[in-house]
């Protein structure tokens with residue numbers, strides 16, 4: 001059974017999500033990958049209009065034969081324009097009456113009218129179109145602005161979170177936790193996928209050897225050790241099984257966590273792919 005975390009609105013969110021924004025090469029159909037993830041035991045699927053695959057996620061959900069109650073679906077507001085229309089468009093594409101979590105994909109989408117935009121999000125929850133509402137890529141200041149005017153606080157902040165950006169993201173995670181907001185981390189496997197050859201690699205390899213697990217499992221365990229939920233992905237069935245086994249692995253020791261933190265603080269190798277900023 002996948003592990004869940006209780007959100008500040010009483011709902012439970014599975015702590016291991018399968019992301020559809022990067023599983024495929026650009027414009028590739030993700031239906032088969034989502035089916036494979038559901039078949040492997042993932043019950044939380046993360047999508048967004050900007051991934052142009054909500055209809056494919058919907059098809060995979062229907063194909064899976066799983067009931068709506070067995071699934072947790074996250075999508076996002078990201079193209080701008082009227083918020084109520086955007087959520088209904090997403091629901092149409094997904095073929096669902098409601099999503100479990102609806103996020104503002106980036107702070108610039110609401111910066112002109114934080115209060116008015118968040119009120120629209122609160123209405124989405126009150127109308128039952130999303131069971132929970134939240135934000136993504138928000139820093140402390142941006143979270144503070146929403147919390148200040150919110151009747152319903154964001155339940156989740158989904159952010160880029162890995163050992164190489166831990167020092168800069170720590171404050172957002174701690175601020176969120178103080179306000180009862182769960183942080184979900186994407187790109188947790190950056191040291192393997194985008195920035196191989198950096199100072200985190202040997203530390204992770206040593207821990208992986210001690211535990212007889214993969215480097216990806218150590219990195220995801222490190223994410224969880226910070227109280228952060230995971231949004232990851234893979235095109236490979238064997239990696240999906242590894243990701244899902246992470247909750248059952250023994251905890252990293254405090255010294256191991258500190259060693260990953262310290263290696264991450266040295267930064268990625270100079271050959272690392274640049275982080276693309278968007279939204």
Ligand SMILES: NC(=O)C1=CN([C@@H]2O[C@H](COP(=O)(O)OP(=O)(O)OC[C@H]3O[C@@H](n4cnc5c(N)ncnc54)[C@H](OP(=O)(O)O)[C@@H]3O)[C@@H](O)[C@H]2O)C=CC1
Nearest residue numbers: 019020021022136186187188189190192193231232234235
């Ligand atoms: N809210 C937001 O703004 C954002 C949200 N997201 C969400 O998060 C999801 C995950 O993001 P992503 O950055 O891909 O997450 P991760 O950092 O978890 O990376 C997943 C990738 O790592 C690869 N991988 C796994 N193990 C290894 C290994 N040992 N060596 C090399 N590569 C490996 C996988 O490739 P393989 O297929 O070969 O296993 C997969 O492509 C997205 O799909 C999206 O849903 C992502 C970015 C921004």
Ligand SMILES: O=CCc1c[nH]c2ccccc12
Nearest residue numbers: 020021022048050051105278
């Ligand atoms: O959601 C975050 C990053 C991302 C992943 N896939 C795409 C496609 C288009 C824009 C942004 C993204």
